[in-house]
Amino acid sequence: MGQELARLRVYSDPLQHAAIAAAVVAPVARARPRVIATAVGAALAIDIDHAVAARSIRPRHTTALDQRPRTHSLVTAVTAGTIVTAAAGPLHGWAAFAGLTSHLLHDAGDRAAPTPLLWPFAPPRQIGRRRQVAGTALLIAGSVLLSRAAAPRA
Numbered sequence: 001m002g003q004e005l006a007r008l009r010v011y012s013d014p015l016q017h018a019a020i021a022a023a024v025v026a027p028v029a030r031a032r033p034r035v036i037a038t039a040v041g042a043a044l045a046i047d048i049d050h051a052v053a054a055r056s057i058r059p060r061h062t063t064a065l066d067q068r069p070r071t072h073s074l075v076t077a078v079t080a081g082t083i084v085t086a087a088a089g090p091l092h093g094w095a096a097f098a099g100l101t102s103h104l105l106h107d108a109g110d111r112a113a114p115t116p117l118l119w120p121f122a123p124p125r126q127i128g129r130r131r132q133v134a135g136t137a138l139l140i141a142g143s144v145l146l147s148r149a150a151a152p153r154a
Helices: 002-029 035-045 048-054 074-088 090-109 129-150
Strands: none
Touching (some): 002 129
């Protein structure tokens, strides 16, 4: 039973990341529905770094890393958000940042390999589920504020 549960966690992880990213930007999506695709795409694309670090696409290799890759950091989320803002505008930039950050928080909230969330300023570590939920709530609050600012004036 333990092995099946571990497999379920591994194979459902992309769905969890996608659902959290979509939920985080849902308030903005009322103004621009396509931002959900930006957030979900960013939240899923970041895990390519596991295959690069493990030099394999096999889940047993990508999940056996001693720590998550350095690209699992807020530096990556800020950089991606900035690039997407320049290319597609601030709502999509926020969606990329929020989608990536929700992914990083989810990874840092579990008990698996340490996450370099604050790399290069702090060593990789896990923050726990309470801080993950608090960080995710802050992202949702940011989306609410942004959606109000982006709403057409009546």
